[in-house]
Amino acid sequence: MGEFFENVPEVKYEGPDSKNKFAYKFYDPKKIVRGKTLEEQLKFAMAWWHTLGADGTDMFGVGTMDKSFGTNDPMDLAKAKVDAGFEMMNKLGIKYFCFHDRDLAPEGATIAESNERLDVISDIIVDKQKEFGINCLWGTANCFNNPRYMHGAGTAPNADVFAFVAAQIKKAMELTVKFGANGYVFWGGREGYETLLNTDMGLELDNMARLLHMACDYADKIGFKGDFYIEPKPKEPTKHQYDFDAATAIGFLRKYDLTDRFKMNIEANHATLAGHTFQHELRVARVNGMFGSIDANQGDELLGWDTDQFPTNIYTATLGMYEVIKNGGFTNGGLNFDAKQRRGSYRLEDTAIGHIIGMDTFALGYLIADKLIEDGRIDEFVANRYASWTTGIGKSIIDGKEDFESLAAYAEKMGDVTTNISGEQEYLESVINQVMLSL
Ligand code: XUL
Ligand code: CO
Numbered sequence: 278m279g280e281f282f283e284n285v286p287e288v289k290y291e292g293p294d295s296k297n298k299f300a301y302k303f304y305d306p307k308k309i310v311r312g313k314t315l316e317e318q319l320k321f322a323m324a325w326w327h328t329l330g331a332d333g334t335d336m337f338g339v340g341t342m343d344k345s346f347g348t349n350d351p352m353d354l355a356k357a358k359v360d361a362g363f364e365m366m367n368k369l370g371i372k373y374f375c376f377h378d379r380d381l382a383p384e385g386a387t388i389a390e391s392n393e394r395l396d397v398i399s400d401i402i403v404d405k406q407k408e409f410g411i412n413c414l415w416g417t418a419n420c421f422n423n424p425r426y427m428h429g430a431g432t433a434p435n436a437d438v439f440a441f442v443a444a445q446i447k448k449a450m451e452l453t454v455k456f457g458a459n460g461y462v463f464w465g466g467r468e469g470y471e472t473l474l475n476t477d478m479g480l481e482l483d484n485m486a487r488l489l490h491m492a493c494d495y496a497d498k499i500g501f502k503g504d505f506y507i508e509p510k511p512k513e514p515t516k517h518q519y520d521f522d523a524a525t526a527i528g529f530l531r532k533y534d535l536t537d538r539f540k541m542n543i544e545a546n547h548a549t550l551a552g553h554t555f556q557h558e559l560r561v562a563r564v565n566g567m568f569g570s571i572d573a574n575q576g577d578e579l580l581g582w583d584t585d586q587f588p589t590n591i592y593t594a595t596l597g598m599y600e601v602i603k604n605g606g607f608t609n610g611g612l613n614f615d616a617k618q619r620r621g622s623y624r625l626e627d628t629a630i631g632h633i634i635g636m637d638t639f640a641l642g643y644l645i646a647d648k649l650i651e652d653g654r655i656d657e658f659v660a661n662r663y664a665s666w667t668t669g670i671g672k673s674i675i676d677g678k679e680d681f682e683s684l685a686a687y688a689e690k691m692g693d694v695t696t697n698i699s700g701e702q703e704y705l706e707s708v709i710n711q712v713m714l715s716l
Contacts, residue, residue, distance in 0.1 A: 364407050570610025572615035655705060655708060
C-alpha cells in the first residue's frame with residue numbers, strides 16, 4: 278500500500294508554543310483529566326463520508342478535491358478508501374470511525390449485490406481495525422441519496438420503499454456489529470414533508486416507529502447491545518424533518534415507547550439550523566436522560582444551511598463539554614467529526630489540518646469546562662438561585678404537600694413577592710472568560 282496523505286506526518290502533541298501546522302497545541306491525548314486520558318474522554322471519530330468521500334461538490338460547482346485515491350474503478354476506490362482512512366486515523370491518533378453503508382462500497386443493482394460488496398470491504402476493514410487498534414463508534418445506513426427515497430424512507434407513502442429500507446438497515450446493523458461498534462444512528466434526511474397537502478403525517482410517524490421497533494427486535498437477534506441514536510435536524514434536504522430537534526425527537530420516542538433503546542446524537546450545526554444553541558440541544562438531551570453522542574462541527578452564523586465546518590469555536594465547545602461532563606462523560610458515544618474542509622481548501626492535507634483544529638478545540642473545551650466545574654462558582658450560583666426549593670414552601674411543594682388552595686392562602690398571607698434575586702448573567706459570563714483565559 279502506498280501513502281495517500283504523503284504530506285501529512287504523524288501528528289503529535291507539541292504544546293501551545295508550537296508553530297507546526299501538523300501538531301496538536303492543546304490536545305495531549307495522554308493527559309489525565311477526571312481519572313482518564315483525554316483520548317479516552319473525548320473519543321474522537323473520523324467520518325468516512327466527509328474525509329474519504331466529499332470532494333467539494335456544491336449546488337453550483339463540481340468537486341475541487343481529488344478523492345479518487347489513484348483509481349477509477351468503484352470497488353478499487355472502496356478498497357483504497359480503507360487504506361487512506363486508516364492511514365489518516367493512524368497519523369492523527371484517531372481511534373474511531375463512523376460510516377454509512379454506501380460510504381464503504383458502491384450500491385449494486387440488487388440488494389444481494391450491494392451486500393456482497395459490503396462483505397468484501399468490511400472484511401478488509403476488520404483486518405485493518407486489528408492491525409491499527411481502531412474501533413467503530415457508530416454505523417448508519419444512507420437512506421437519503423438514492424432516488425427511491427425521494428418521498429422518504431421509513432416514512433415513504435410507498436410500502437415497497439419501507440421494505441427496501443428495512444433490508445438496507447438490517448445489513449448496516451450487521452456491519453455495525455461486525456466492526457464491534459456500540460452505536461447505530463438514524464438520521465432522517467428524507468423523513469419529513471415538502472407539503473402537508475400530500476402527506477398523511479400520522480401514518481408516516483407510526484410507520485417510522487414501526488421501523489425503529491423492528492430495528493430493536495433485530496438488535497436483540499444479532500446481539501447488538503449498544504445504543505441507537507436519533508440525530509435531530511430540522512430541515513435540509515427536506516423542508517420539514519420530523520426529528521426537528523432533541524425535544525421533538527424525545528417526544529416521538531416517548532409516544533412510541535422507544536426510550537429504552539434510543540438516545541440522541543446531537544450535531545452542533547443541526548442545533549443552529551433549529552434555532553438553538555449546541556448547549557441547548559445537549560441540555561435537553563441530558564435532562565431527559567437521553568444524551569448519547571455528538572457530531573462535532575459548526576455552521577456559519579451568516580448562512581442558513583449545513584456547512585459542516587470543522588469546529589473552531591472554543592466558547593461553544595466549552596459549553597458543550599460542560600454538558601457532557603455534567604452527564605458523566607461519554608459512555609457508548611464520542612465526538613464524531615461530521616465535518617469537511619472548505620471547498621477552496623482543496624488539498625488532502627487540509628482535511629488533516631481540519632481534524633487537528635477540531636481536536637484542539639474540543640480538548641480546550643473539555644479542559645475549560647472541567648476547570649469551570651472545579652471552580653464551582655457557576656454551580657454554586659445556580660444552587661443558590663434555586664435555594665427556595667430546598668426549604669419552606671418550596672420544599673413543601675416538591676414534597677407534594679401543597680395544592681392550589683393552600684398556595685392561595687400562603688400567597689395571601691405573603692402579600693407580594695419581595696425575594697427575587699439578580700440573575701447575574703454578566704457576572705457568570707465574566708467567570709467563564711476568567712476561567713477560560715487563565716487555563
Ligand atoms: C447530515 C448528517 C449525516 C448524519 C449521518 O446532515 O449529519 O451525515 O450524521 O447520516
Ligand atoms: Co451528522
